[in-house]
Amino acid sequence: MRLRRFLSIVPKAVQLWASVLVGCALLIGLIVGYKAADRGDVLRTMSADGGAALVVGIVLAIWLLCLGFVFADARRRAMRSVLWVLVAALFPHLLGFLLYFVMRQPIASTCTHCGQTTPLHQRFCSSCGTPQASSTSDNVRLAVDQC
Numbered sequence: 001m002r003l004r005r006f007l008s009i010v011p012k013a014v015q016l017w018a019s020v021l022v023g024c025a026l027l028i029g030l031i032v033g034y035k036a037a038d039r040g041d042v043l044r045t046m047s048a049d050g051g052a053a054l055v056v057g058i059v060l061a062i063w064l065l066c067l068g069f070v071f072a073d074a075r076r077r078a079m080r081s082v083l084w085v086l087v088a089a090l091f092p093h094l095l096g097f098l099l100y101f102v103m104r105q106p107i108a109s110t111c112t113h114c115g116q117t118t119p120l121h122q123r124f125c126s127s128c129g130t131p132q133a134s135s136t137s138d139n140v141r142l143a144v145d146q147c
């Protein structure tokens with residue numbers, strides 16, 4: 001269930017490239033295994049090299065899917081998506097991903113007039129200037145009225 005939610009956020013093109021990556025890794029592993037094999041041991045070498053390449057391909061594909069998630073998630077939160085993808089990709093030991101999940105902002109609202117995503121705290125659309133109905137200020141107003 002959580003995997004489906006994760007994949008619904010990752011762009012379809014990134015999912016396609018991750019699948020292609022796994023397929024290419026498996027193919028390269030099989031070819032390398034075939035070339036490196038002795039005469040009688042072709043199947044064993046091919047399956048060993050193909051399996052190792054498949055594992056590497058799956059790990060790289062998962063990394064690519066996570067970068068795609070950061071890109072799409074940062075975009076829907078009106079954060080700098082390319083910058084956060086670079087941070088997630090370049091910081092060692094997954095610290096970039098950790099930093100992203102610590103620093104990320106609430107999901108942004110969409111302008112009813114032009115469709116531009118605007119952060120929740122912003123009262124007017126930065127693209128067209130239309131006043132934004134802020135749900136947080138409405139909730140605060142409701143809470144104040146109830147007191």
Ligand SMILES: [Zn+2]
Pocket residue numbers: 111112113114115116125126127128129130
């Ligand atoms: Zn707008």
